[in-house]
Amino acid sequence: MYSIPELQQILDKAVTSYQYPNQPQELYEPVSYLLGLGGKRLRPALLLMAVDAFGGNVLQATKPALAIEFFHNFTLMHDDIMDKAPLRRGKPTVHAKWNDAVAILSGDIMLIDAYKLISQVEASILPQVLSLFNTTAQEVCEGQQFDMNFEKEASVSIANYLNMIRLKTAVLLGGALKTGALIAHASTSNQNLIYNFGVNLGIAFQLQDDILDVYGDPEKFGKQIGGDIISNKKTFLLIKALELAKGSDQNLLISLLENKSIKAESKVEQVTNLYDKLSIKNIAEEAMLDFANRAIESLNAIAIPEDKKSVLKDFATQLIQREH
Amino acid sequence: MYSIPELQQILDKAVTSYQYPNQPQELYEPVSYLLGLGGKRLRPALLLMAVDAFGGNVLQATKPALAIEFFHNFTLMHDDIMDKAPLRRGKPTVHAKWNDAVAILSGDIMLIDAYKLISQVEASILPQVLSLFNTTAQEVCEGQQFDMNFEKEASVSIANYLNMIRLKTAVLLGGALKTGALIAHASTSNQNLIYNFGVNLGIAFQLQDDILDVYGDPEKFGKQIGGDIISNKKTFLLIKALELAKGSDQNLLISLLENKSIKAESKVEQVTNLYDKLSIKNIAEEAMLDFANRAIESLNAIAIPEDKKSVLKDFATQLIQREH
Numbered sequence: 175m176y177s178i179p180e181l182q183q184i185l186d187k188a189v190t191s192y193q194y195p196n197q198p199q200e201l202y203e204p205v206s207y208l209l210g211l212g213g214k215r216l217r218p219a220l221l222l223m224a225v226d227a228f229g230g231n232v233l234q235a236t237k238p239a240l241a242i243e244f245f246h247n248f249t250l251m252h253d254d255i256m257d258k259a260p261l262r263r264g265k266p267t268v269h270a271k272w273n274d275a276v277a278i279l280s281g282d283i284m285l286i287d288a289y290k291l292i293s294q295v296e297a298s299i300l301p302q303v304l305s306l307f308n309t310t311a312q313e314v315c316e317g318q319q320f321d322m323n324f325e326k327e328a329s330v331s332i333a334n335y336l337n338m339i340r341l342k343t344a345v346l347l348g349g350a351l352k353t354g355a356l357i358a359h360a361s362t363s364n365q366n367l368i369y370n371f372g373v374n375l376g377i378a379f380q381l382q383d384d385i386l387d388v389y390g391d392p393e394k395f396g397k398q399i400g401g402d403i404i405s406n407k408k409t410f411l412l413i414k415a416l417e418l419a420k421g422s423d424q425n426l427l428i429s430l431l432e433n434k435s436i437k438a439e440s441k442v443e444q445v446t447n448l449y450d451k452l453s454i455k456n457i458a459e460e461a462m463l464d465f466a467n468r469a470i471e472s473l474n475a476i477a478i479p480e481d482k483k484s485v486l487k488d489f490a491t492q493l494i495q496r497e498h
Numbered sequence: 499m500y501s502i503p504e505l506q507q508i509l510d511k512a513v514t515s516y517q518y519p520n521q522p523q524e525l526y527e528p529v530s531y532l533l534g535l536g537g538k539r540l541r542p543a544l545l546l547m548a549v550d551a552f553g554g555n556v557l558q559a560t561k562p563a564l565a566i567e568f569f570h571n572f573t574l575m576h577d578d579i580m581d582k583a584p585l586r587r588g589k590p591t592v593h594a595k596w597n598d599a600v601a602i603l604s605g606d607i608m609l610i611d612a613y614k615l616i617s618q619v620e621a622s623i624l625p626q627v628l629s630l631f632n633t634t635a636q637e638v639c640e641g642q643q644f645d646m647n648f649e650k651e652a653s654v655s656i657a658n659y660l661n662m663i664r665l666k667t668a669v670l671l672g673g674a675l676k677t678g679a680l681i682a683h684a685s686t687s688n689q690n691l692i693y694n695f696g697v698n699l700g701i702a703f704q705l706q707d708d709i710l711d712v713y714g715d716p717e718k719f720g721k722q723i724g725g726d727i728i729s730n731k732k733t734f735l736l737i738k739a740l741e742l743a744k745g746s747d748q749n750l751l752i753s754l755l756e757n758k759s760i761k762a763e764s765k766v767e768q769v770t771n772l773y774d775k776l777s778i779k780n781i782a783e784e785a786m787l788d789f790a791n792r793a794i795e796s797l798n799a800i801a802i803p804e805d806k807k808s809v810l811k812d813f814a815t816q817l818i819q820r821e822h
Contacts, residue, residue, distance in 0.1 A: 201643040252606060256599040275580040275646065278602060282576060283639045285606065289613060290632045293625070301621050304628070308614045315607045319525040322599065 175485055176232055178492075181222045185215040188236040189243065204268045204280040205287070208247050211263040217350045218243040223489065224354025224368055227482045235357050238303070241291035242350045245307075248284035249314055251277050256322065285311075292353075299356050306356070310349035317342025324408045335413050336377060344376025367476045371486070374469035379493050381462035384409040386497070388446060389455055394497040400442030406431050410461065411454050415445075418452045466494045499809055500556055502816075505546045509539040512560045513567065528592045528604040529611070532571050535587040541674045542567040547813065548678025548692055551806045559681050562627070565615035566674045569631075572608035573638055575601050580646065609635075616677075623680050630680070634673035641666025648732050659737050660701060668700025691800045695810070698793035703817050705786035708733040710821065712770055713779055718821040724766030730755050734785065735778050739769075742776045790818045 176184070189209050194202040218239035225235045253259075254267040255277050261267060269277035288307075295303045320338040324330045351372040355365040386395055387402040388411060402409050419427045427448055430441055449455060469490055473483055500508075513533050518526040542563035549559045577583075578591040579601050585591060593601035612631075619627045644662040648654045675696040679689040710719055711726045712735060726733050743751045751772055754765055773779060793814055797807055 195640075198640055198643040198647060200647060201640060252602055256602060274598065278576055278580060279639055279643055279646075282606075282609065283636065285609060286632060286635045286639065289628075290636070293628050293632060297621075297625050300624055300628070301617070304613075304617050304624075308610060308617060311610045312607065312614070315603055315610065316519075316522055316525060319522040319603055322603075323522060323524060 175482070176222065176226050178219060178223075178485065178489060181219040181226075181232070182215050184222070184233070184236060185218050185239060185243065188240050189215075192240065200276065201280055201283055204251070204272055204276055205247075205284050207271070208251055208262070208268055208280075208284075209243070211265055213263060215243060217246050217346055220347055220372065220489075221350040221354040221357075223485050224351040224360075225358045226354075227368075227476075227478060227486060228355055228358035228360040228364065229482075230354070230358025235354065237291045237294045238353055238357060239350075241288045241307070242346070242353070244284050244288035244291060245311065245314075246346065248281050248288060249318070251281040251284060253318060255281075256318070295357060299359075303353055303356050306349055306352055310345050313341045313345045317345075327408075329416070330408050330413055332410070332413055332417070335408065335410060339380040340373060340377055343380045344373045347376040347379070348372030361477070364476050364478065367472045371469045371472040371476075371490075374465045374472065375490055375493060378462050378465040378469060381410055381458060381465065382494060382496065384411055385455065385458050385462065388442075388449065391497055400438070400446070403442050403445045404438045410458050411449060412445075414457055415449055415452055415454050418454075419448065423448060423451065462494070466490065499806070500546065500550050502543060502547075502809065502813060505543040505550075505556070506539050508546070508557070508560060509542050509563060509567065512564050513539075516564065524596075524600065525604055525607055528575070528596055528600055529571075529608050531595070532575055532586070532592055532604075532608075533567070535589055537587060539567060541570050541670055544671055544696065544813075545674040545678040545681075547809050548675040548684075549682045550678075551692075551800075551802060551810060552679055552682035552684040552688065553806075554678070554682025559678065561615045561618045562677055562681060563674075565612045565631070566670070566677070568608050568612035568615060569635065569638075570670065572605050572612060573642070575605040575608060577642060579605075580642070619681060623683075627677055627680050630673055630676055634669050637665045637669045641669075651732075653740065654732050654737055656734070656737055656741070659732065659734060663704040664697060664701055667704045668697045671700035671703070672696030685801070688800050688802070691796045695793045695796040695800075695814075698789045698796065699814055699817060702786050702789040702793060705734055705782060705789065706818060706820065708735055709779065709782050709786065712766075712773065715821055724762070724770070727766050727769045728762045734782050735773060736769075738781055739773055739776055739778050742778075743772065747772060747775065786818070790814065 192209075194206060221239045221242050222232050222235055226232050250262060251268050254262055255269045255274055259267050260270050267277070268280060292303060292307050293300065317338055317340070320334070321342055324335070324338065348369040349372070352365050352369040355368050360368070384402065387397070387409065388400060390399055392399050398404075401407075402412070406412070415427060416424075427445070430436065430444055430448075433441070470487070473486055473490065476483065516533075518530060545563045545566055546556050546559055550556050574586060575592050578586055579593045579598055583591050584594050589595075591601070592604060616627060616631050617624065641662055641664070644658070645666055648659070648662065672693040673696070676689050676693040679692050684692070708726065711721070711733070712724060714723055716723050722728075725731075726736070730736070739751060740748075751769070754760065754768055754772075757765070794811070797810060797814065800807065
């Protein structure tokens with residue numbers, strides 16, 4: 175079995191040695207720039223982990239794994255334009271470094287490159303792999319649209335929020351894993367179980383993100399604590415607090431959200447105090463663990479020897495216990 | 499054999515009856531809006547013409563034909579953002595009617611929809627169809643990038659211009675026809691011949707566009723005559739004039755291009771006079787006819803009965819003799 179760092183190394187090498195056409199360089203330079211900013215290559219690593227777990231050839235699966243990485247970076251490049259984000263992994267985003275037109279067209283070519291890469295699986299599984307890739311890609315775009323809609327909506331339900339993060343974040347983890355299962359000719363039942371493992375893990379991952387944004391250790395988190403509170407982002411925590419707060423708590427929460435002149439530090443402190451009063455951290459952790467447990471249940475049900483699942487199980491544990 | 503109007507009717511019906519998901523409507527409404535603006539459906543009609551010419555089942559090929567139409571409209575939606583175009587087919591562009599974020603994400607979903615549609619060809623030809631689709635999509639993006647680059651470049655050669663319009667416009671015509679040939683199980687030789695027919699026809703088509711923009715009949719053209727001249731667009735005509743003009747003609751042409759206070763009407767008149775003096779119209783028509791003849795030669799070489807080629811031949815003739 176390959177360890178996660180070994181898989182990340184294989185993927186970093188595959189990204190670095192990917193051959194772009196020479197011309198037009200204005201199109202391909204931003205692609206190479208964004209992919210070169212690094213990142214943990216978690217999504218393509220999941221594909222390779224699944225290939226490995228089901229006894230496939232990991233080194234022959236780097237192209238479909240790269241397809242997942244290209245797709246993920248395509249969504250980052252376009253989402254950053256839509257979100258007007260200045261930074262990505264601490265460096266200027268593509269639209270900030272070049273301009274919107276460059277980021278649109280280079281994003282388009284990354285999506286097409288992703289399709290070129292995924293198309294290189296063997297012909298016998300191409301229809302299934304492609305159909306999964308299409309569905310996943312569509313769902314990720316739908317998730318992004320729901321996320322943008324939520325910014326403008328007065329109230330969002332927990333169910334709609336969970337559906338949004340399932341689409342925007344979780345299905346790509348499930349899709350990467352199931353693609354690996356398809357490549358390794360896993361049974362249909364095992365394909366579906368590993369998909370469910372990935373989707374539930376992805377939802378747990380995002381909920382953990384929401385929690386860390388408020389309750390993370392500032393030394394380890396790497397981002398400003400309370401960023402979501404400052405920007406009124408409708409996370410699980412805020413949606414739950416809006417649902418539970420009554421009377422004076424409700425009034426205070428709404429006034430904090432509407433107050434545009436309040437200092438960031440004071441807003442974070444007061445909202446966090448309200449969260450504490452309403453036990454929001456516990457509720458969010460319970461929800462997170464619920465999805466994590468569902469993921470583990472699916473993993474347990476996969477009909478392969480336990481030692482083949484060890485890397486996936488370690489990965490899941492790390493993702494949920496992480497502090498950044 | 500189906501006539502072109504019959505094919506257009508089949509395609510209009512297929513576009514109208516295409517089922518979008520209900521949610522999120524912000525994502526799918528702009529797709530339906532843009533596709534609903536009409537257009538001649540020429541590119542998907544070419545796919546169906548090729549299916550028909552090679553004895554395939556036209557009515558079973560509407561999904562891959564729609565894939566071509568979705569892909570083409572994806573490029574329109576994103577190009578219109580990059581070009582800051584306010585109108586498309588006389589109506590507000592998607593980014594103008596909604597905003598850039600909507601046009602980016604709805605364009606993305608159209609490209610993914612195109613892949614969903616093209617993926618539905620029979621499995622035996624899927625690898626070839628998909629590979630052609632990927633290559634064509636990549637080339638169209640490269641063409642758009644070259645086109646944007648040319649705006650900023652002081653001088654563009656005729657060879658580079660022809661390569662740009664081949665990529666941006668012509669390969670999609672060739673790709674649509676070759677996809678139809680693949681669906682109808684045409685021979686490799688016939689596939690390549692119809693591809694070359696389409697590419698050369700596409701270049702002729704774009705050159706005819708360049709000519710009509712200056713020399714079209716204002717009553718029939720439907721757009722403002724001289725629009726390319728007003729915007730200093732590097733068309734075949736302008737590039738050729740810059741190449742041929744010497745002495746005082748050269749100075750006049752450059753001063754007209756650099757003069758920002760000149761009235762549009764006067765600029766169009768003076769540049770057109772220079773074009774006339776340099777016989778630019780004849781040179782452009784010769785180039786256009788050269789590509790049209792190459793297209794017809796490829797069509798003639800296709801090993802099927804002549805009567806099967808009649809619709810394609812009529813189509814080519816109409817495209818070249820058109821006045822709008």
